[in-house]
Amino acid sequence: MIHIVDYGLGNIQAFVNMYKRLGFDVCRATNAAELNGATKLVLPGVGAFDHAMSLLEASGMRPALDDLVLNQHTPVLGICVGMQILANGSDEGKLHGLGWIPGSVRAFKSDVRCANLALPHMGWNDVQPMAGSKLFAGLETDARFYFLHSFFFECKNSQNSIATAAYGLDFSCAVSAKNVYGVQFHPEKSHHYGAQLLKNFAEL
Amino acid sequence: MLRPRIIPCLLVHLGGLVKTVGFKEPKYVGDPINAVKIFNEKEADELIVLDIDATANNVEPDYKMIANLAAESRMPLCYGGGVRTPEQAKRIVGLGVEKVAISSAAVLDSSLISRIAEEIGRQSVVIVIDVKKRMLSKEYDVWINNGKQNTKLNALEFAVQAAKLGAGEIVVNAIEHDGKMKGYDITLATRLREVVNIPITILGGAGSLDDMQALFAKCGVVGAAAGSLFVFKGVYKAVLINYPNSQQKDALIHV
Secondary structure, three states, rough: EEEEOOOOOOOOOOOOHHHHHHOOOEEEEHHHHHHHOOOEEEEEEOOHHHOOOHHHHHOHHHHHHHHHHHHHOEEEEEEOOHHHHOOOEEOOOOOOOOOOOOOOEEEHHHHHOOOOOOOOOOEEEEEOOOOOOHHHOOOOOOOOOEEHHHHHHHHOHHHEEEEEEEEEEEEEEEEEEEEEEEEEOOOOHOHHHHHHHHHHHHHH | OOEEEEEEEEEEEOOOEEEEEEEEEEEEEHHHHHHHHHHHHHOOOOOEEEEOOOOOOOOOHHHHHHHHHHOOOOOOOEEEEOOHHHHHHHHHHHOOOOEEEOOOHHHHHOOOHHHHHHHHHHHHHEEEEEEEEEEOOOOEEEEOOOOOEEEEHHHHHHHHHHHHOOOOEEEEEEHEEEEEOOOOOHHHHHHHHHHOOOEEEEEEEOOOOHHHHHHHHHHOOOOOEHHHHHEEOOOOOOOOOOOOOOHHHHHHHHO
């Protein structure tokens, strides 16, 4: 069963609808007990980094998530800010991230190459997956996704970057380390491209 | 490459979808949920849904309708109409809407923009500015209450202020071009692009994909929104929801 982690952020229903349409068993988890039986986890998120981290801590699900992800190696997919909080920290906030993938979250505006670009980075952008990434199976030649963000994930280890997109600079728009995955874009709002990626994750 | 966005803009009036001309003469064009389903199939870049009754009647947003639209939409959704408080905006985002559009309320009290941005994040705050060209002038005035009241505020100055206060996107809606299908006000679009450094979307006047191409050629990566173009077909304006396929969209930006 795919569990969508509902800690008060992100479009939970959009993931539930998408997975139902794709024919997968899916449910929403709002507390630690409801995480029981999860074989896949989706961690959505929108808004500010610290806000996301404090809501996740307040949800009481953090210890159960740590156990599922770190000890039981349950695959998890972070989305947008849900991806950013996989890092150790962010330019946007003061709180520690989950630290499941080594890295920091940076502001586009801190980079001179982005000085004249409109922010947030909003809209459909082309994505270049790394060869052999299972998450992007079937999307190797044509992958475009909907983005809405002003910060991006900077991996400490380049092998954790599994796709890039260009906006002023080439940034990691998808990351993975073992059973932990994250995408900066919104697959739940990216039509058949997003459906393919979510299906790939479900079938990992 | 970041692509320009091609966005159907749907107006809700008395529970149905309508299309106006010059903000008047609403013509019934269908059912909102059905339209969302069709735009899902056509893989529209984004959708804007504006409830034109909520502010006019001074009522709360219709949360039930918004929840239904959000649950159905497989593309990013922007809702506007009757939003006057951060709490309302938060509730709407909680229903699964990506962006909340604020218009009259933000014009009357611009501090609302910052307060809503704090609540839902600036990336989700869209300021819709209804504009009309000032008589015998190059400037544009901001109009409110569905184009009934001229605030005499300078539209471009207000856009700059809104961006500073925390808007994540500006939608500029040219009242006199609404429903005319004779092309965008490219001068307005170009001037807006020059003064703000947040995403912008132009609404009002699109009558063909060529009009969108002309907008992208002048302004680069912006949003091109349209009502009539995507709900009417042919010279007699038969109601038929339509949207360019991905080859047609690529052709608009590669030329």
